[in-house]
Amino acid sequence: MTVRRTLPNRERMTIGAWCFLDHFGPNRITETGGMSVAPHPHTGLQTVSWLFNGEIEHRDSVGSHQLVAPGQLNLMTAGAGIAHSEVSTAQSDWVHGVQLWVALPDEHRHASPFFEHVLPPRVRVATDGDDATVTVFVGQLCGASSPATVFSPLVGAELLISAGTQLRLPIDARFEHGLLIDRGTLQVNDELGEKSDLVYVPPGQTELVLSSADEPVRAILLGGTPFEEKLVMWWNFIGRTHDEIVEFRDAWQHDVIDGTSEQGRFGHVDFDGSAIPAPEMPKVRLRARG
Numbered sequence: 216m217t218v219r220r221t222l223p224n225r226e227r228m229t230i231g232a233w234c235f236l237d238h239f240g241p242n243r244i245t246e247t248g249g250m251s252v253a254p255h256p257h258t259g260l261q262t263v264s265w266l267f268n269g270e271i272e273h274r275d276s277v278g279s280h281q282l283v284a285p286g287q288l289n290l291m292t293a294g295a296g297i298a299h300s301e302v303s304t305a306q307s308d309w310v311h312g313v314q315l316w317v318a319l320p321d322e323h324r325h326a327s328p329f330f331e332h333v334l335p336p337r338v339r340v341a342t343d344g345d346d347a348t349v350t351v352f353v354g355q356l357c358g359a360s361s362p363a364t365v366f367s368p369l370v371g372a373e374l375l376i377s378a379g380t381q382l383r384l385p386i387d388a389r390f391e392h393g394l395l396i397d398r399g400t401l402q403v404n405d406e407l408g409e410k411s412d413l414v415y416v417p418p419g420q421t422e423l424v425l426s427s428a429d430e431p432v433r434a435i436l437l438g439g440t441p442f443e444e445k446l447v448m449w450w451n452f453i454g455r456t457h458d459e460i461v462e463f464r465d466a467w468q469h470d471v472i473d474g475t476s477e478q479g480r481f482g483h484v485d486f487d488g489s490a491i492p493a494p495e496m497p498k499v500r501l502r503a504r505g
């Protein structure tokens with residue numbers, strides 16, 4: 216499957232608490248086999264699955280079993296530790312979307328894991344031409360509010376903008392923002408974003424002036440107050456120190472891969488197949504960044 220990792224990148228580790236952004240597809244399932252990710256662990260973060268096309272089946276170690284389709288949000292809060300699998304279903308010919316992670320602030324990152332399936336609000340926004348629609352999957356935008364649980368000031372939304380259209384989107388001036396362009400070309404204030412670009416907008420702005428060109432635009436808007444804590448991100452874990460990451464890895468390898476305990480930090484996923492072993496730790500000590 217085609218996957219473009221746009222965050223973290225060379226210049227930037229986070230946008231608000233958004234700390235990871237993979238943009239995948241569009242891939243035809245008959246050609247690529249679709250998405251099939253066997254059970255793997257997470258700590259210290261939330262995963263956000265948002266699709267443009269296709270259907271994915273989620274299972275996790277707190278007992279959730281949930282399909283997700285375009286317009287719906289699967290939000291998993293890993294807290295102290297969870298495991299999950301994600302597999303595209305036979306219902307979908309294509310798979311296309313984004314996989315996002317949100318870093319949990321220190322005071323919330325040791326909490327018990329939980330899972331939410333959310334139907335976020337979709338609003339029409341006035342423009343100088345045809346309609347634009349905004350689906351607010353996290354936080355608040357354009358008077359709409361997502362019921363999804365987050366632990367720091369954050370926004371996440373899908374924007375659909377007709378060709379040749381300009382709109383002004385009021386934003387929280389405390390937030391930094393990033394716009395991932397999935398389709399079309401979009402001018403964001405003074406900057407031009409092409410397909411697959413992540414356009415960064417620093418804090419201190421009260422609106423985004425968005426102008427599409429001669430084709431419709433689909434974009435993901437992410438924002439939040441700049442995340443002040445330094446993170447250690449390694450494999451599927453977020454911690455604060457090298458030793459903590461070693462502890463997470465050891466728990467996964469010992470309890471799940473070696474099959475010693477189903478009651479450990481990560482629990483058990485009801486999945487037909489083996490869990491994914493962790494890679495070896497690097498020879499050097501991991502350092503906190505951000």
Ligand code: MN
Nearest residue numbers: 255257262299
């Ligand atoms: Mn995952």
